[in-house]
Amino acid sequence: MEVSSLLTPPPARKLLRAGLAALGDLVLPITCASCGRPVDYNEPGIVCGRCWARLQLLPSPRCERCGHPTNGRPCRWCANLPAYVRAVRSVCWATVDTGQRIAHALKYEGWWRVADGAAVRMARLDWPRDVIDERTALIPVPLAASRQRQRGYNQSECLARALAPLWNVPMRTDLLLRSRATQTQTRLTPEERVRNVHGAFSVAGAAGPMLRGAHMVLVDDIVTTAATLNACAAVLHDAGARIISYVTFGRAPAIGDRP
8 A cells, every 4th residue: 555545534535536527637638429518527427428328229119029119109129120039129229420439439549448438228128027037157259350350349348248147147259250251341241241240250169068958148239130149149059049039229221110
């Protein structure tokens, strides 16, 4: 322990820490990864409270299974999902305004700490009771090695790592592997997306006992057509997982949606 800490009474020590933190924010203020404004010193994370408040959350009513807004009509988004996918949940629209900026900062701009605040909001999502009771582990969608070297991290793994203690569910990165690199899905049609990720994932040889009969939750930053998540789920199911759910921070609107 430092001598200064021994000589400073506890209440004064707290005031000293607060003062030093305020001084640090004044000299080197943290700027919001979304809007670029200074983040107040008492706000956690690197996205300001204003931006979190401006997220365009997925509106109700939503499908009980896939979580997609239905506007009171029968759900069409569930048609994207295999029968063994139990539930899907996302926090916000991620192709408009604040949600898009936050997701972009996490994925492309090196702001991996954005995952902490995003995971807090993912942890609040409402799930069917059986998903909460059964979920065995969180599995982030793996990146190709070349892309992970380029970014320095896997944004889906950052989200899963931050979400795991909030749900009290372990994260496993040793079960699902990336077999080959793929081109970005951003500008591909739904059919091209499926072909692009076909055969891109595999399961580790020793993963069988862990997967057998389990309910695994795949974690990704954004879901659009679910092609990538479905490709991951297929190999997990073939290796013995009984059921799979998906959780993402953002979701892209489908045709007919009005975010």
